[in-house]
Amino acid sequence: MAAINFPFGASATRRAPDADELANGFGCGPADKELFDWLSWWFSGQIDGVIEGAGLTTDDADLQQLLKAIQRLARGMAAVYATPGTFNWVCPAGVSRVSVEGWAGSGGGGGSGTSASSAGSAGGGPGYFKGWYDVTPGVTYTVTIGAGGAGGVGGASPTSGAAGGTTSFSSFATATGGGAGIAGNGSIQLTQAAGGTASGGLINHPGRTGGLAVAISTTILHAVGGGGFASSNNFVQATGGSNNGLAGGIFGGGNGGVLGGNGGAGWPGFLSLEY
Structure with a gap:
């Protein structure tokens, strides 16, 4: 989905939060890493979509890239x-x-x-x-x-x-x-x-x-x-x-x-x- 690579979100197993977690918060346990990896995957996809939508190529080393993409989209x-x-x-x-x-x-x-x-x-x-x-x-x-x-x-x-x-x-x-x-x-x-x-x-x-x-x-x-x-x-x-x-x-x-x-x-x- 996204070309951004979060080092803490690299596991093959990931899951979305269930209804109870969305309603009552998250407990502690072995499922936390899977949930955190899902959130990392989701956010990276959203960010990558903004960057590519601005006509740029995603670069993990450029920490200003999201800002550049927003500025570029804002001015057209x-x-x-x-x-x-x-x-x-x-x-x-x-x-x-x-x-x-x-x-x-x-x-x-x-x-x-x-x-x-x-x-x-x-x-x-x-x-x-x-x-x-x-x-x-x-x-x-x-x-x-x-x-x-x-x-x-x-x-x-x-x-x-x-x-x-x-x-x-x-x-x-x-x-x-x-x-x-x-x-x-x-x-x-x-x-x-x-x-x-x-x-x-x-x-x-x-x-x-x-x-x-x-x-x-x-x-x-x-x-x-x-x-x-x-x-x-x-x-x-x-x-x-x-x-x-x-x-x-x-x-x-x-x-x-x-x-x-x-x-x-x-x-x-x-x-x-x-x-």
Whole structure:
């Protein structure tokens, strides 16, 4: 039953307390060792179950192991995915329900032309979901993390940015990436990048649209990237000359480039899984 070895509970013969002992206490006699061995066996099984339930391997020499197991179970287990790509999560034994939240990748800002007043629009913010899902131990579930969109290239023939990639947890929930910022050439780009969307979560939150540049006299304020749920604000940029847009802040789209500058890259997707 248990892998813990109590030196005083090693006899082959053990018995549970009878009804009279449970009601009236234990007398003295040769049966005491059998009863004590049963209690040792029972307690060792309970302790070993807690340790293994926390994902640890029982070690008789580690006197802190039960404490470690309780601390680990109290704070829960988690898997975090912050790198774009596709991954496999295998549901551990004893786990039947998980909490998952995910952000898609944010859009990259548009590049800008070199002529006067050229400014690209900013990338859109990512879709976000959070939900609780029933899972089966031993089954493999696919996790996909969307990349942040690349910023557009500035110059005589500027290019638009790229949209952010999709983040998903198996077939349960999906968040789409923020839209691409559009290049501006000869004027301020007035087309805003769309925010991403989400589905399948108990909470589904869309990303914000990307911002537009503003001209104030000879100064141009860069288009600021759209944010997602719980995102940090992108920095506002002001310039009187060529300047690259800043990359998106946490879960934010990239700023647009100005007067020949490149657009900023969008923030990549993210997913956390707790059980």
